[in-house]
Amino acid sequence: MTMFHQLMAKPWVTAQGKVDDLYAGGASSALAKRLALRVFLAVVAVLFFLLVTAYGTRMAYEDWRPAPQVSLLWANTLVLILSSIALQWAQYSVRRGRMDAMRVGLLAAGAFTVVFLFGQFLAWRQLATMVYFDVMNPAVAFFYLITGVHGLHLVGGLVAWGRTVARVWGDFDVGKVRQSVELCTTYWHFLLLVWLVLFGLLFTGNNLDLLLKLCGIR
Amino acid sequence: MDYVAHDASDFARPAEVEEMELYHPKTFIGKYIWSQDAKVIAVQYAITAIGIGLVALVLSWLMRLQLAFPNSFSFIDPSNYLQFVTMHGMIMVIYLLTALFLGGFGNYLIPLMVGARDMVFPYVNMVSYWVYLTAVLLLVASFFVPGGPTGAGWTLYPPQAILQGTPGATWGIILMLVSLAFFIIGFTMGGLNYVVTVLQARTRGMTMMRLPLTVWGIFTATVLALLAFPALFVSAIMMMLDVTLGTSFFMPAIVSMGQQLDYTGGSPVLFQHLFWFFGHPEVYIVALPAFGIVSDLISVHARKNIFGYRMMVWAIVAIGGLSFIVWAHHMYVSGMNPYFGFFFATTTLIIAVPTALKVYNWVLTLWRGNIHLTVPMLFAIGFIFTFINGGLTGLFLGNVTVDVPLSDTMFVVAHFHMVMAIAPILVVFGAIYHWYPKITGRMLNDTLGKFHFWVTFVGSYAIYYPMHYLGFAGVPRRYYAIGGTNFIPESAQALNASITIAALIVGVVQVVFLYNLVWSYFKGKPSGSNPWSATTLEWQTADTPPKHGNFGETLPVVYRWAYDYSVPGAKEDFIPQNVPPRDVVLSSNKT
Numbered sequence: 057m058t059m060f061h062q063l064m065a066k067p068w069v070t071a072q073g074k075v076d077d078l079y080a081g082g083a084s085s086a087l088a089k090r091l092a093l094r095v096f097l098a099v100v101a102v103l104f105f106l107l108v109t110a111y112g113t114r115m116a117y118e119d120w121r122p123a124p125q126v127s128l129l130w131a132n133t134l135v136l137i138l139s140s141i142a143l144q145w146a147q148y149s150v151r152r153g154r155m156d157a158m159r160v161g162l163l164a165a166g167a168f169t170v171v172f173l174f175g176q177f178l179a180w181r182q183l184a185t186m187v188y189f190d191v192m193n194p195a196v197a198f199f200y201l202i203t204g205v206h207g208l209h210l211v212g213g214l215v216a217w218g219r220t221v222a223r224v225w226g227d228f229d230v231g232k233v234r235q236s237v238e239l240c241t242t243y244w245h246f247l248l249l250v251w252l253v254l255f256g257l258l259f260t261g262n263n264l265d266l267l268l269k270l271c272g273i274r
Numbered sequence: 275m276d277y278v279a280h281d282a283s284d285f286a287r288p289a290e291v292e293e294m295e296l297y298h299p300k301t302f303i304g305k306y307i308w309s310q311d312a313k314v315i316a317v318q319y320a321i322t323a324i325g326i327g328l329v330a331l332v333l334s335w336l337m338r339l340q341l342a343f344p345n346s347f348s349f350i351d352p353s354n355y356l357q358f359v360t361m362h363g364m365i366m367v368i369y370l371l372t373a374l375f376l377g378g379f380g381n382y383l384i385p386l387m388v389g390a391r392d393m394v395f396p397y398v399n400m401v402s403y404w405v406y407l408t409a410v411l412l413l414v415a416s417f418f419v420p421g422g423p424t425g426a427g428w429t430l431y432p433p434q435a436i437l438q439g440t441p442g443a444t445w446g447i448i449l450m451l452v453s454l455a456f457f458i459i460g461f462t463m464g465g466l467n468y469v470v471t472v473l474q475a476r477t478r479g480m481t482m483m484r485l486p487l488t489v490w491g492i493f494t495a496t497v498l499a500l501l502a503f504p505a506l507f508v509s510a511i512m513m514m515l516d517v518t519l520g521t522s523f524f525m526p527a528i529v530s531m532g533q534q535l536d537y538t539g540g541s542p543v544l545f546q547h548l549f550w551f552f553g554h555p556e557v558y559i560v561a562l563p564a565f566g567i568v569s570d571l572i573s574v575h576a577r578k579n580i581f582g583y584r585m586m587v588w589a590i591v592a593i594g595g596l597s598f599i600v601w602a603h604h605m606y607v608s609g610m611n612p613y614f615g616f617f618f619a620t621t622t623l624i625i626a627v628p629t630a631l632k633v634y635n636w637v638l639t640l641w642r643g644n645i646h647l648t649v650p651m652l653f654a655i656g657f658i659f660t661f662i663n664g665g666l667t668g669l670f671l672g673n674v675t676v677d678v679p680l681s682d683t684m685f686v687v688a689h690f691h692m693v694m695a696i697a698p699i700l701v702v703f704g705a706i707y708h709w710y711p712k713i714t715g716r717m718l719n720d721t722l723g724k725f726h727f728w729v730t731f732v733g734s735y736a737i738y739y740p741m742h743y744l745g746f747a748g749v750p751r752r753y754y755a756i757g758g759t760n761f762i763p764e765s766a767q768a769l770n771a772s773i774t775i776a777a778l779i780v781g782v783v784q785v786v787f788l789y790n791l792v793w794s795y796f797k798g799k800p801s802g803s804n805p806w807s808a809t810t811l812e813w814q815t816a817d818t819p820p821k822h823g824n825f826g827e828t829l830p831v832v833y834r835w836a837y838d839y840s841v842p843g844a845k846e847d848f849i850p851q852n853v854p855p856r857d858v859v860l861s862s863n864k865t
Binding site: 062063064065066067068073076077079080081082085087088091092095096098099102103106107110113114117119191192193194197198201205 | 294389390394395462466469470473474475476477478479480481482483484500501504505507508511512515519520521522523536537538539540541544547548551579583584587588591829832833834835837
């Protein structure tokens, strides 16, 4: 039943009572975990949406000076895409019972993620040594803030990833591992999507005039 | 309309909910300190919230003493005064009301009311409380650091919040921001639990539309909080960076104390938008659980089904949605575009429609009900009065032209205290009187309860009703002393003094309530499992207070909505949700 239909129900009517009695009760803990992750992703989405909105609003001011471009971010983006692909591969493998391939996929994803984070750190260093660097410049401050918040979310993901990796050696419950891998994959894809939006919007260039006009900010 | 007997061929099927693995504590510490039982966590939340709330109550006394008797107290100087205002507001709104409604009542009532053994993630639930406690301790710590807590006002507007000259600009503001960040992290953990438990852990037969309105209120408020708190989180982090690393997110180029500061190019209005994008939903985060709880209190104690259940659910959802597009009505005086103001004034007035619907439905539930004037019912009726009062002044303030002159006066203080301080706290009291028998197995003392109600209710009016007039007269809010102002009549001072006396009395009487809580725990009349003859599942548990796992051997199966009171043809005037149609005892005069 869709949400809309549920909200239309009249629980006090006898006929509806018969329908409601058929409701079998809550689902498994696996579904609960998946739902919890989705709700959490909604919270994270709001967080980044607000950061992007704040950035866009600030851009519209007269005195906006764009941050210098850091070309390393292109490479980092590629690495993050690879980590998502690796996890997708792990998920594909675990669903088909190929445990070795799953382990490879998991480990590769972790490695790519660590490389990405290190790359982001290098980008921070690069920007800090540029002549244009000025912590007072909102564009620069936003750069550090947004990359930092995104990076922290990946670090959090790595904790869950680590718990999954610790579980896949020796005898293990395939169902649980499969679920952990699936949850990790969802989370990574989501953070990749967030990153692509952030990267496209904030760091690939500063000619967002059209977009700001469309949003009615400029 | 045959409520009672619909054909019940195979109703004996057990609940098909997957039994959750409960943890089984063996030691005292595992049971009551590091507990993963939602009921214990609820009590932990409630005690912590009420404890810190008492601090905020004392802070309000100190404020009121200064306003009523200026220059009489050597320990209140202008800086202290601003600190009292700030901490009073912040504690009451976030650390008391939000934590008590969602962490306290949410934890206790959600699993019991939906028919679950516990929250779906008990460990995360436990961590949620300890992070909340850390947030509270950080907040308390700010009273003891050099410079004291921040005095920036609970809205923490930059630039003044972090400029030298504002009390607590060195340490206080940092601790405040860190404490808020902790609170939000802790809440998010709890909030995920509440949402997923409601959506995924309901027992057999418990469809969403059979949920008691209490659960609907808490559920919707939690969704709001999950989506609104990130705004506060973002603004707290950004301001933190402005304070510590010297970034300029919110700080414009500014001259402070004769010196040009290093800041340049930040936008203080951006902070206001972020803050109120959180701040307005926050009003409903506090109000929606109160709406839900009060609906159930009225229905139970008037022995009548809630009028317009569906509409009540829709109204809760509609209010939740609308609450995200009204935030800038807190910012009319920030110099916004008039069209912008027009938009927000319109949405603000629209939100009054579902809210008014709820009020009508409460009143219509009372209409020709079998009203029992128990203590919870008294508080519920008190809530309706107070909420209407505060809601109506909200309609005034929602209009830009009315708000601009009144915005910085006591009128606003009176308005928001009526609508989101007194009204929800009356519900908190009503709810405690209502569910205390389930939590402890004993009734609260009725006489003390009635005394507590009347002094609190009448006292609150004595405090806030005259305050509207002070506002009309132009008495500004947030001021330490009014000073030589000609336009304020001298009688305003007398009014101020009377308000303070009322506030002191109302405050002291809360001791009677606390005494009642403690005394009844040991000496109160044993309540039995269902003293109010209520239908919802928490009253149908095998043990009172419910043991770990809530429902004994088997989970209850639900056969009806939560409001089968005074059903025609039934012998009792209530039919619990878990009674199958064939087990309903018919009244003898019906054949």
